[in-house]
Amino acid sequence: MSYTIPAQTRIGHVHLKVADIDRALAFYHDLLGFAITMRYGNSAVFLAAGDYHHHIGLNTWHSKNADPAPVRSAGLYHLAIVYPTRKDLAQIFKRLDDAGYPLTGASDHGVSEAIYLNDPDGNGVELYCDRPKDQWPSTTEGGLWMGTTPLNIESLLQELEH
Numbered sequence: 131m132s133y134t135i136p137a138q139t140r141i142g143h144v145h146l147k148v149a150d151i152d153r154a155l156a157f158y159h160d161l162l163g164f165a166i167t168m169r170y171g172n173s174a175v176f177l178a179a180g181d182y183h184h185h186i187g188l189n190t191w192h193s194k195n196a197d198p199a200p201v202r203s204a205g206l207y208h209l210a211i212v213y214p215t216r217k218d219l220a221q222i223f224k225r226l227d228d229a230g231y232p233l234t235g236a237s238d239h240g241v242s243e244a245i246y247l248n249d250p251d252g253n254g255v256e257l258y259c260d261r262p263k264d265q266w267p268s269t270t271e272g273g274l275w276m277g278t279t280p281l282n283i284e285s286l287l288q289e290l291e292h
Contacts, residue, residue, distance in 0.1 A: 144209045145187035146253055149196045151175055153250045154188045161229060162211070162222070162257075185211075198252030208246070208254030219243060219259040220289040236281035240267040241274070243281055 148154040155175060158164050164177035167184050173191055176184035186209075199205050213219045223245055226233065234254070235246035244258035267275040 143185050143187060145189065146206075146209070146249075146251070147193035147196075148188050148190060148249075148251045149193055149198075150250070151188060151190055157249050158186055158188065161225070161231065193251075201252075206253060208256045210244075210256040210258060213257065213259045215289075216243065216259050216286065217289040217292065219245065219257065220286045222257055223283070223286060224290065236283060238279045238281050240276050243286065245281070 146154070151172065151174075155166070158177055159166055164179060164186060166175055167178050167182075168176045170176075170189075173194075174187065174189035177186045177188070178184050213222065223236075226245070226247065231247065233245060233247045235244075237244050237246070239258075240261075242258045242260045244256050247255050247257070249255055269275045
């Protein structure tokens with residue numbers, strides 16, 4: 131029997147195994163700006179954007195002082211954080227650049243613009259904003275087109291001038 135998931139369904143949060151809570155907090159809280167909503171002793175912390183209970187959970191329950199997972203193994207490819215506007219994406223890009231935080235990529239996917247980096251535990255992180263749906267590109271057959279071209283950083287940073 132076929133099943134279609136309800137259109138209102140969403141991904142609620144991501145919970146990551148990290149080697150060091152303080153190091154992870156320096157990234158997710160101090161650099162990216164997520165608020166701490168709860169601590170679970172010294173082994174877990176929950177963070178959110180706004181007043182949600184948590185968007186990101188971090189724990190060391192099975193990973194304290196562990197090495198990052200091998201790149202060529204099954205597991206999380208990246209977590210994606212959606213920014214509400216292009217200007218918000220420009221602000222976080224500038225914040226990362228000012229901090230000298232290394233990026234692993236920056237792409238225009240047609241439907242969205244994205245910045246890629248790794249957190250301190252080697253987990254891939256995508257920071258992106260969607261284009262308005264009426265601006266999504268389509269194929270000649272009328273289907274959705276998504277690809278990967280270089281992100282126009284200069285154009286993105288012009289958002290900060292408005």
